[in-house]
Amino acid sequence: MYDLSELRKQIDDVDANLITILLKRFEITSKIGEYKAENGKELFCADREEEKISCIKKLLSDRPDMPYIADMFRCAMDFSKYQQSANIYGTKDIYLIGMPGCGKSTIGKLLADKMQREFTDLDVLFGKVYNIVPAKIIEEQGEAAFRDKETELLKNVASKAFEKKKWDTKRGRIISCGGGIVCREENRDILKNDSLVIYVKRSLKDLAVNGRPLSEKNGIEALFEQRKEKYSSWCDMEVENAASPEVCVQEILKNIMEQNRK
16 A cells, blocks of 8 residues: 555655756756857757657657657757747847838747747737727728727737736747837837837838838828837837848847847
8 A cells, every 4th residue: 555645755856856957957058058149059959859859759659658748848948948048138028110011020020930939910919909900990990090009909018918828928029010109109118118129121112012001191201201210219229121031130139149248
């Protein structure tokens, strides 16, 4: 007959050892993150991760609990990636601002992949939350109605009201803003609250206007004249999206790493 209290004590001892081993693992992965930062190495190595999981599956192929053990290792590796990202890039949210069609969404997705972060496109989220896309509400209800809801949405995103993983709320996010986010002065304080604001610049001739009612109605040049001063004064960093989004992302990452070292 088993002694329940003795078995629970054994579990407690095993758990204590697991904590010690996990802390040791995170200490090592933190050093790996520092090495990558100093030597300009890629943060995430997909081949290395899959190799680890394949080895675990091979070692435990005859055990029914193998998927659960593999999931535990994935959780540990996910935290390691977050830890390395925090060491290299910090934990601040990053907001991308700039003219409509300047490439904020494309650059944001690439950044999120490189930095192992969640990506949010405010215009896309707007449609999901309010069941109407920005272009449609501007056409039907006017720009003021859209701006009211846009600011409400920005407040909720900034406060992480939509976050499901409450344990993960310290992880920085990449957030692409609509081109007119600077039209409301109150949005500035929301964006600048312990975050990094990046102004993505692009030649006006390269900006798309199709499906963008304000660009079509007012003209790109007029919109830019109205907003350019705020884009520059609100941001912490300016980048040119000229050669390609990939080049732009590399410049952003380099600048963030340099800032994080100060």
